[in-house]
Each structure stands twice: as structure tokens, then as C-alpha cells.
Amino acid sequence: xxxDLNQLSEAPRxxxxxxxxxxxxxxIVLALKxxxxxKKVALCEAGGMEFTAESQECYNGEVxxxxxxxxxxxxxxxxxxxxxxxxGWSRPFEPIDFDRGYxxxxxxxxxSLDELTKYLKEASSIIDTDxxxxxxxxxxxxxxxxxxxxxxxxxxxxxKYQAELENSADVxxxxxxxxxxxxxxxxxxxxxxxxxxxxxxxxxxxNTFVFAMGGIENSRQLLWxxxxxxxxxxxxxxxxxxxxxxxxxxTLGEALVSNPISTGQxxxxxxxxxxxxxxxxxxxxxxxxxxxxxxxxxxDLMCVAPTVGRWAMELAGRNLICGxxxxxAWEQAPTFDNRVGLSATKKDRFGVPQSELHWTIxxxxxxxxxxxxxxxxxxxxxxxxxxxxxxxxxxxEGEFPTHDEIAGHHHMGGTRMSxxxxxxVVDANCKVFGSDNLYVAxxxxxxxxxxxxxxxxxxxxxxxxxxxxx
Amino acid sequence: MNRRQFGLGxxxxxxxxxxxxxxxxxxxRIKSGWVLKDGDV
Numbered sequence: 001x002x003x004d005l006n007q008l009s010e011a012p013r014x015x016x017x018x019x020x021x022x023x024x025x026x027x028i029v030l031a032l033k034x035x036x037x038x039k040k041v042a043l044c045e046a047g048g049m050e051f052t053a054e055s056q057e058c059y060n061g062e063v064x065x066x067x068x069x070x071x072x073x074x075x076x077x078x079x080x081x082x083x084x085x086x087x088g089w090s091r092p093f094e095p096i097d098f099d100r101g102y103x104x105x106x107x108x109x110x111x112s113l114d115e116l117t118k119y120l121k122e123a124s125s126i127i128d129t130d131x132x133x134x135x136x137x138x139x140x141x142x143x144x145x146x147x148x149x150x151x152x153x154x155x156x157x158x159x160k161y162q163a164e165l166e167n168s169a170d171v172x173x174x175x176x177x178x179x180x181x182x183x184x185x186x187x188x189x190x191x192x193x194x195x196x197x198x199x200x201x202x203x204x205x206x207n208t209f210v211f212a213m214g215g216i217e218n219s220r221q222l223l224w225x226x227x228x229x230x231x232x233x234x235x236x237x238x239x240x241x242x243x244x245x246x247x248x249x250x251t252l253g254e255a256l257v258s259n260p261i262s263t264g265q266x267x268x269x270x271x272x273x274x275x276x277x278x279x280x281x282x283x284x285x286x287x288x289x290x291x292x293x294x295x296x297x298x299x300d301l302m303c304v305a306p307t308v309g310r311w312a313m314e315l316a317g318r319n320l321i322c323g324x325x326x327x328x329a330w331e332q333a334p335t336f337d338n339r340v341g342l343s344a345t346k347k348d349r350f351g352v353p354q355s356e357l358h359w360t361i362x363x364x365x366x367x368x369x370x371x372x373x374x375x376x377x378x379x380x381x382x383x384x385x386x387x388x389x390x391x392x393x394x395x396x397e398g399e400f401p402t403h404d405e406i407a408g409h410h411h412m413g414g415t416r417m418s419x420x421x422x423x424x425v426v427d428a429n430c431k432v433f434g435s436d437n438l439y440v441a442x443x444x445x446x447x448x449x450x451x452x453x454x455x456x457x458x459x460x461x462x463x464x465x466x467x468x469x470x
Numbered sequence: 471m472n473r474r475q476f477g478l479g480x481x482x483x484x485x486x487x488x489x490x491x492x493x494x495x496x497x498x499r500i501k502s503g504w505v506l507k508d509g510d511v
Contacts, residue, residue, distance in 0.1 A: 253503060300502075300504075301504060304501050304502045304504050304506075304511075305501065305504060305506050305510040305511045306511070307509060307510055307511060308506065308509075308510035308511075374498075377498065377505045378498070381498065381505070381506075381507045387504055387505065387506070387510075388504070388505050389502070389503040389504045389505075390500065390503050390505060391503065392503065395500055395503075
């Protein structure tokens with residue numbers, strides 16, 4: 001059933017097995033999975049069926065640190081959430097992403113990758129793709145792989161699952177339901193209060209509550225509830241909002257590459273090579289440039305290094321080499337200081353402090369791209385597959401470019417899962433430390449981000465959570 | 471410190487880590503941004 005709080009005077013059913021807050025990828029899938037196991041579910045979405053300014057402006061906030069997207073641009077606040085503008089690219093975590101303990105406890109997942117892999121097939125089917133990835137070791141000496149990213153037509157979760165939700169006897173969807181508070185007994189949440197845009201308040205009771213509001217909003221709401229309720233529903237000193245991560249996306253330079261490095265392919269270091277070099281995961285790509293880039297780059301190379309320049313010119317004359325952009329998207333190191341915080345001065349229309357995102361790209365992050373680039377270069381030089389011209393900031397110490405892609409709109413961390421309250425906010429089952437029945441779903445529970453797009457792994461985690469709550 | 475030598479040593483605060491030299495197989499140098507090997511120039 002579908003209800004619009006803007007049109008209601010009272011909620012039709014007052015008690016549920018599970019109340020899921022947030023109807024994005026995680027929330028929708030969780031609600032349907034639980035309903036399929038006979039649970040009565042309330043799925044509460046802060047926006048309506050379509051974009052509205054009054055909902056979206058609740059995402060206003062401030063970015064402090066390095067240049068980043070405006071917080072009301074980088075995500076969407078209506079039914080389907082940010083799947084309404086995502087690109088559909090998908091790839092699961094890799095074994096090395098779950099084997100970073102040698103870097104420190106803040107890198108340790110409390111579960112094994114196998115715990116997610118068993119949900120890969122089902123998660124892949126949700127986003128209309130398959131679960132077979134054609135990864136190839138292209139150079140054993142340097143430890144370089146060519147890897148596959150699935151690029152299906154992006155699934156708009158709101159559109160795909162609207163009818164199924166509307167027709168479900170076990171899910172009640174509440175639109176325009178803005179979380180304003182929770183209440184309970186001891187550390188058990190028994191009800192949540194939601195406000196409509198007409199400022200009417202509705203209370204929903206449930207045995208279990210799941211926050212699935214997104215990679216920034218989960219932190220904001222938990223921080224706010226901690227301000228209001230202290231440690232009633234969560235342990236003291238949890239690092240809420242901390243260890244927030246993105247995937248830096250930058251052009252590292254330009255390249256002249258010959259046919260074996262076909263443009264559009266993705267490359268990375270093997271897990272063993274990453275471990276050997278103490279570096280994180282980084283995806284590299286060469287993208288063919290049009291508009292005379294090949295000629296320009298050959299001319300430039302000829303001036304700098306005539307011998308290899310003549311080689312490049314000869315190949316270009318036979319159309320065997322092309323000019324390309326050399327791009328990277330990589331894993332950001334989880335650091336305590338990258339965090340979601342609460343504004344001290346600005347609140348949304350429901351009285352919840354706006355988000356402050358403190359985000360900085362560190363020298364560690366620069367070195368992740370630099371190291372991967374170095375190894376990739378070694379392979380190209382070894383096999384004479386091309387030459388790369390790096391931008392000065394990559395090999396020097398200059399500022400990161402401000403006019404580039406910058407990041408992937410991939411909001412991760414903030415409510416990470418951990419075996420330790422020092423490094424995480426939720427336990428291995430995604431339950432908030434210190435709470436009896438408050439859970440978190442979505443990429444905010446990621447311990448590390450890998451270098452791949454987060455939607456597929458967050459769906460795997462959601463399916464796992466559904467099993468736990470069933 | 472060589473730019474290839476620190477990797478996550480920065481994060482770990484262990485600059486003395488003996489991280490393998492990435493360019494151990496081919497000696498490279500950067501000229502006007504181009505990553506080159508012996509014989510290229």
C-alpha cells in the first residue's frame with residue numbers, strides 16, 4: 001500500500017515488524033525482502049514520488065576542506081533515492097579489499113568477503129546484470145590486471161519496484177515522511193516520529209528500525225539523535241560520521257597507447273602487488289581523445305624525446321597508436337578526520353541540523369594513484385605499449401586539480417561496521433552498538449571503499465541484513 | 471625520500487618501511503611530464 005503523509009490525517013497501521021527509513025536502493029530491497037518473509041514493513045520516504053525542491057533542500061549543507069559537490073546536488077531525496085540519477089556501473093568488492101588488516105585495525109571488516117559473495121548473484125539480478133566478471137591478468141611481472149565493470153542501463157529503483165510495493169499486502173510505503181525523532185524504552189527503539197510537509201506528525205511503531213537514508217544522511221540522523229537522546233539508543237563515543245570516504249576521480253595525464261591497450265578498458269594492480277607496495281586499490285583507464293590529440297601528443301613527445309617520438313610517429317602513421325586521456329578512480333584511505341558533522345547554526349525545515357562534510361584528499365590518496373600509475377607505466381615501457389605524460393600534480397606536490405571530475409558521488413563510511421566500537425558504529429550485523437534494535441543499511445557501513453562503484457556491494461549487504469532480520 | 475617509496479607509509483607513520491622500488495625493472499625518468507626509459511631520448 002502507498003500512503004502520502006501530505007494527504008493523511010493519521011497513519012493507517014500503527015505497529016510493524018520493521019520500519020525502514022529511506023526508500024533508496026537499500027531501503028526498497030530490504031522492505032521487499034522482509035515482506036517476502038512475512039514481515040509487516042513500514043517503508044518511510046522523506047520525499048514524494050517525484051523530485052520536489054522542498055524535499056531536496058533538506059539536503060543542503062556545507063563542505064569543508066577540498067572542493068566537493070554541493071550536498072544537495074550529489075544525492076536525491078525522493079522515492080528511489082539516488083538511484084534516480086546513478087549511472088548503473090557495477091562491480092563487487094575484491095578479495096584484497098577484505099584483506100587489509102596489515103594496514104591497521106581501521107581497515108578490518110568484521111565479516112569475510114564470502115559473506116557478501118553469496119549474495120552476488122541475487123544482487124546482480126536486481127540491477128539487471130550478471131555476476132560473471134571477465135578479469136584478465138595482462139602482465140604477471142608487474143602485477144597488472146584488466147578488469148570488467150558492468151555498465152547496464154541504470155535501474156531506477158523507484159520505477160522498477162513501485163507497482164510491487166503498491167500491491168504488497170505486507171509493505172506500507174509512506175511518502176513525504178521526514179524522520180524527526182525516535183522514542184523507546186531503555187536502549188530499545190519502539191517508535192519513530194515522522195513529519196509531513198504540512199508539519200503534521202505521525203508516529204510509527206515497530207519491533208525493529210533500519211536507517212537506510214544514504215551515505216551522508218545515516219550519519220547526520222544518528223548524530224542528531226545522539227544529541228537529543230545521549231547514549232540511550234547507542235553507546236557513548238561511537239565514531240558516528242567518521243571515516244567517511246569517496247572515490248577520487250581525476251585525469252592523471254595523457255597517453256599515447258598502441259592497440260593492446262585499447263581505450264575504454266580498465267586496469268588495476270593485482271591484490272598481491274597492492275599488498276607488496278603497501279598501496280590501496282586504483283582503477284586506471286585510457287580514454288581515446290579526438291580532435292587531433294594523437295598528432296599533438298606525438299609532436300610533443302618528439303620534442304621531449306626524439307628517439308621514442310619517431311617510434312610514436314611511425315606507429316601513428318600506420319594508425320597503430322592513439323592519443324588518450326589517462327584517468328583514475330581510486331580507493332580513499334579511511335581517516336578519522338574525514339567526516340559528516342552537524343552544522344552549529346543551520347537546520348533544515350524539520351529542525352535537524354544540516355550536514356557539514358569535512359573532506360580532504362590526502363597525500364596517501366595521491367600516492368595511491370601515483371603508485372598504480374608507476375606500475376602501469378612500467379608495463380607500458382617494458383612492452384613498448386605506449387608512453388604516458390603525467391600532469392605535474394601527480395608526480396610533484398602541487399594541489400589536486402579543481403576542474404576535474406573530483407569524485408564519484410560515492411558516499412561511504414560514517415556508520416562503518418566493525419568488531420570494535422573504536423572504529424565502527426554498527427556491528428557485523430549492522431546493528432548500532434548499544435542499541436537493541438536499531439540497524440543501518442547502505443554504503444555508510446562500508447569499512448573500506450575499494451575502488452569500485454558502491455551500489456552492487458551495498459545491495460549484497462542489504463540482502464545479508466534481510467536474512468539476519470528474517 | 472623517493473616519491474615511490476612512501477605509499478601508505480605516510481598513513482602508517484612508518485616512512486622507514488622497506489617498500490619495494492616500483493621501478494626496479496626499468497629505470498625511468500620524467501621529462502616534461504613524459505615517463506621515459508633509457509634510450510627514449
